[in-house]
Amino acid sequence: MPILPALEKGFNTIGIITKSTIGEETEVLRKIVAIIRKYRKNLLFDVHSAPVVTGGKGYEKAEIFNKSDLVIVLGGDGTILKAAACISKKIVPVLGVNMGNLGFMSEIMPYQLDEALKKIFKKNYKLDKRAMLRVTQYRAGRKINTFLAMNDAVINQGLFARLIELKIEIDQRKVASYKADGLIIATPTGSTAHSLSAGGPIVHPSLNALVITPICPSTLAIRPIVIPNNRQVKVTIQTQRRGAYNIGLTMDGQITIPLEYGDEIKMRKSSRQFYMIRLAPKNYYRLLREKLGWSLHTRD
Numbered sequence: 001m002p003i004l005p006a007l008e009k010g011f012n013t014i015g016i017i018t019k020s021t022i023g024e025e026t027e028v029l030r031k032i033v034a035i036i037r038k039y040r041k042n043l044l045f046d047v048h049s050a051p052v053v054t055g056g057k058g059y060e061k062a063e064i065f066n067k068s069d070l071v072i073v074l075g076g077d078g079t080i081l082k083a084a085a086c087i088s089k090k091i092v093p094v095l096g097v098n099m100g101n102l103g104f105m106s107e108i109m110p111y112q113l114d115e116a117l118k119k120i121f122k123k124n125y126k127l128d129k130r131a132m133l134r135v136t137q138y139r140a141g142r143k144i145n146t147f148l149a150m151n152d153a154v155i156n157q158g159l160f161a162r163l164i165e166l167k168i169e170i171d172q173r174k175v176a177s178y179k180a181d182g183l184i185i186a187t188p189t190g191s192t193a194h195s196l197s198a199g200g201p202i203v204h205p206s207l208n209a210l211v212i213t214p215i216c217p218s219t220l221a222i223r224p225i226v227i228p229n230n231r232q233v234k235v236t237i238q239t240q241r242r243g244a245y246n247i248g249l250t251m252d253g254q255i256t257i258p259l260e261y262g263d264e265i266k267m268r269k270s271s272r273q274f275y276m277i278r279l280a281p282k283n284y285y286r287l288l289r290e291k292l293g294w295s296l297h298t299r300d
Contacts, residue, residue: 011121013042015068015092017061017083018049019075019099026052028099028110032074035114039121044068061086068092070120070277074110076100081252084132084150084274093127095120095277104192104291107277119279126278130189130205131229134270135251139263149251150274151190153267155235155259156182156215157247163218164247165238170231177238178222182215185233185267192292194253200224204284210269229269237263 014036022029033053036043044067050058064071065087071094073083080096097113098106108116119125135153137145147153157164163179186195191203191211200213201224212233213224227233237247240261249265250256259265288294 009069010123011041011070013044013068013070015044015046015059015064015071016049017046017064017071017073017075017079019079020048022048022074022099023052025099029053029074032097032110032113036072036117038114039117049074062088065092066090070095072097073106074099076103077105078254080105081150082254084130085148085252085254087132087148087272087274089272091275093275093277104287105189105276107279116279120277124279126281128205128276128278128282130274130276131187131208132270132272132274133185133187133190133210134268134272135185135249136266137249137257137259137263138266139260145257147251147255148270148272149190150187151193151252152184152186152195153265154182154184154194154215154250154253155237155247155265156250163239167236167238168212169234169236170227172232172234175225176222178214178217178219180214180217180222183235184211184213184215185235186211186213187229190252192288195224198224201226202288208269210267232266232268235265235267237261237265 029052044064045053045058046064047058050056061083071092073080073094074097096106098109133149135147135149136143165179166183167177168175184195184198188203188205188207188209195211195213198213198215200211203209203211208229209226210229211226214222237259247259248256249259
């Protein structure tokens with residue numbers, strides 16, 4: 001993807017978003033900040049990095065995106081997912097620096113940052129555009145919550161292995177009503193996350209699709225389905241729960257809210273998109289081999 005006109009002016013303000021435990025890696029963070037400061041850019045620090053670097057309070061993630069031209073995320077995939085949930089309509093590219101474990105979405109390691117910034121400031125990069133999922137909760141016909149997710153939205157009952165009855169509609173057309181441990185609605189980016197563990201397909205991130213994956217359905221005929229992402233998926237909770245056994249809706253494994261009988265969850269592709277900086281063409285199939293442990297002895 002070429003550089004967008006909105007980014008032609010360059011990156012004058014850089015936001016720093018880090019994992020919550022960055023205080024345990026103070027020296028690494030300070031070295032990274034020293035590298036960035038060599039380029040004489042205005043830096044904004046989030047609430048986790050600011051106390052370490054400046055002693056201040058820092059900015060919330062949404063403020064970082066609103067005020068920055070480029071955001072550098074230091075952490076693992078979870079840190080990137082938390083950041084993605086806070087994007088605005090403004091186009092702000094993200095450079096992921098892997099300081100976690102899996103690093104499925106991160107572009108570089110910390111020791112590669114200096115060379116990466118040289119390329120970025122010379123506009124020698126490409127943008128990897130990822131679709132976002134807008135998830136809206138309705139109760140008694142009234143909208144009460146709206147969230148963004150880059151990977152998935154999951155409906156289940158947490159620690160309690162009891163079946164939930166769900167009704168699924170696509171563009172107001174009934175698809176099925178069934179009982180299962182839960183349900184996952186995933187983007188192509190999220191197809192290699194929870195959905196894959198539940199038996200869903202791997203979908204290339206460039207495809208305009210959504211994946212609907214049931215979790216352990218009581219009927220074997222209920223299978224995962226891939227649909228165009230310009231459709232709206234509505235899930236209605238048809239199980240009445242008693243006591244403390246609540247059904248929950250979780251976005252990207254980060255935010256969970258309780259659901260009640262009759263709640264409707266509507267999901268569709270968001271008008272907002274997440275832009276990740278890529279410094280070299282990505283071999284998606286090599287990434288799958290490396291991260292999922294396929295053919296570990298294959299070199300190319």
